[in-house]
Amino acid sequence: MEIPTIVGAGLIVIGAGLGIGKIGGSAMDAIARQPEASGKIQTAMLIAAALIEGIGFAALFAS
Amino acid sequence: MQKPFYFKIFLVAALLLGGNIFAKENNHPVEESKGSLKAEIKEFIGHHLLDSHDFTLYTVDEEKNEHVGFPLPVILWDNGLKVFSSSKFHHGASVAEVDGNYYALNHGKIVKTDAEGTISYDEHHHATNEKPLDFSITKNVVFILLVAILMFFMFTKMAKSYKNSALPKGMGRLLEPVVLYIRDDIAIPNIGKKHYKRYMSYLLTVFFFIWIINLLGLTPLGVNVTNNIAVTLALALLTYLITTFTANKNYWKHIFWMPDVPVFMKLVLAPIELLGTIIKPFSLMIRLYANITAGHVVLMSILGMMFIFKNWIGSPLSFGLAFALSLLELLVAALQAYIFTMLSALYFGSAVEEHHDH
Numbered sequence: 008m009e010i011p012t013i014v015g016a017g018l019i020v021i022g023a024g025l026g027i028g029k030i031g032g033s034a035m036d037a038i039a040r041q042p043e044a045s046g047k048i049q050t051a052m053l054i055a056a057a058l059i060e061g062i063g064f065a066a067l068f069a070s
Numbered sequence: 071m072q073k074p075f076y077f078k079i080f081l082v083a084a085l086l087l088g089g090n091i092f093a094k095e096n097n098h099p100v101e102e103s104k105g106s107l108k109a110e111i112k113e114f115i116g117h118h119l120l121d122s123h124d125f126t127l128y129t130v131d132e133e134k135n136e137h138v139g140f141p142l143p144v145i146l147w148d149n150g151l152k153v154f155s156s157s158k159f160h161h162g163a164s165v166a167e168v169d170g171n172y173y174a175l176n177h178g179k180i181v182k183t184d185a186e187g188t189i190s191y192d193e194h195h196h197a198t199n200e201k202p203l204d205f206s207i208t209k210n211v212v213f214i215l216l217v218a219i220l221m222f223f224m225f226t227k228m229a230k231s232y233k234n235s236a237l238p239k240g241m242g243r244l245l246e247p248v249v250l251y252i253r254d255d256i257a258i259p260n261i262g263k264k265h266y267k268r269y270m271s272y273l274l275t276v277f278f279f280i281w282i283i284n285l286l287g288l289t290p291l292g293v294n295v296t297n298n299i300a301v302t303l304a305l306a307l308l309t310y311l312i313t314t315f316t317a318n319k320n321y322w323k324h325i326f327w328m329p330d331v332p333v334f335m336k337l338v339l340a341p342i343e344l345l346g347t348i349i350k351p352f353s354l355m356i357r358l359y360a361n362i363t364a365g366h367v368v369l370m371s372i373l374g375m376m377f378i379f380k381n382w383i384g385s386p387l388s389f390g391l392a393f394a395l396s397l398l399e400l401l402v403a404a405l406q407a408y409i410f411t412m413l414s415a416l417y418f419g420s421a422v423e424e425h426h427d428h
Binding site: 054058 | 405408
């Protein structure tokens with residue numbers, strides 16, 4: 008593995024981490040606002056996080 | 071007499087550092103072997119990730135090639151069917167001779183060789199030998215069949231427990247909440263009340279299969295089926311085929327001729343949407359494969375730390391981290407099964423969605 012590949016992998020992880028973090032944070036806010044909808048919010052959060060994760064892994068394997 | 075708090079901290083720090091220095095001094099003569107130890111751990115992890123032709127429980131002596139386990143049948147198609155036991159390979163140490171043909175193991179794959187077992191490599195270090203078609207019952211196949219049998223008995227038992235009363239007993243009581251959860255929280259909201267029954271059998275099968283096989287991967291048996299990309303490819307392909315063949319007119323219309331957008335946009339959107347139908351199952355495949363692979367690699371690397379540090383800080387640290395990570399992996403095992411089922415249901419839902427005015 009050369010240095011540029013490692014840098015690329017790091018960038019991918021930063022991007023995916025930011026994305027999933029933002030989803031998690033927003034879901035927390037939403038649950039705090041409407042605790043009765045927490046089930047639906049969690050489902051939507053997991054799907055969105057899984058989609059970002061999928062792209063992240065695809066990019067990691069390409070790098 | 072009560073000692074002050076900072077004194078205790080100082081004491082702990084001194085002991086930790088002292089232990090570290092002491093351990094370093096102790097390890098000095100074996101410093102050169104550290105590189106080879108790291109390489110050995112890397113090789114062990116690499117081996118763990120591969121499928122294998124024999125089922126090794128543990129290795130007694132690496133140099134003497136002593137392993138505890140049992141061989142599995144090898145089935146090859148190479149100008150006729152060749153069936154023999156993988157014990158003939160002696161864990162890759164020797165060449166197997168069947169009907170005048172010679173076969174050897176090269177990184178877990180069977181290649182055809184001459185009597186001495188010479189394997190020639192090209193410049194990318196891939197073997198150039200002829201590879202026979204391999205239909206062997208490998209470790210992964212054994213565990214897939216095992217899970218299939220297990221699931222068959224679990225669910226026939228569950229079905230039987232409903233015969234006498236509406237209240238299930240035993241296995242039924244264990245599985246009922248999960249089955250109901252998949253029906254009420256995954257299938258019905260995503261597919262809709264009208265069509266969900268058609269897809270329930272697939273969703274339940276895929277959920278329990280991935281879950282059980284991920285859990286088996288966390289046992290010390292050393293199984294890891296879902297980090298084989300061929301297995302996840304097959305699962306994703308099933309989702310793709312079911313989506314494609316059960317899709318209604320509305321689904322295809324939204325792909326090739328998106329309603330309510332200008333004609334120019336329709337032409338632009340059609341190839342993107344068509345590509346999207348393939349990217350969806352592709353991401354299912356990569357997600358499951360990469361999550362389980364990453365989990366196994368990190369877990370085994372942390373366990374490998376124990377053998378590299380070899381002192382009284384490294385081992386508890388490695389043990390604690392491995393324990394915490396194993397708990398996380400328990401969650402991931404269920405979560406990946408859930409995500410796969412959920413997204414499959416979402417795709418099925420989009421395939422059978424009825425037309426409604428925008």
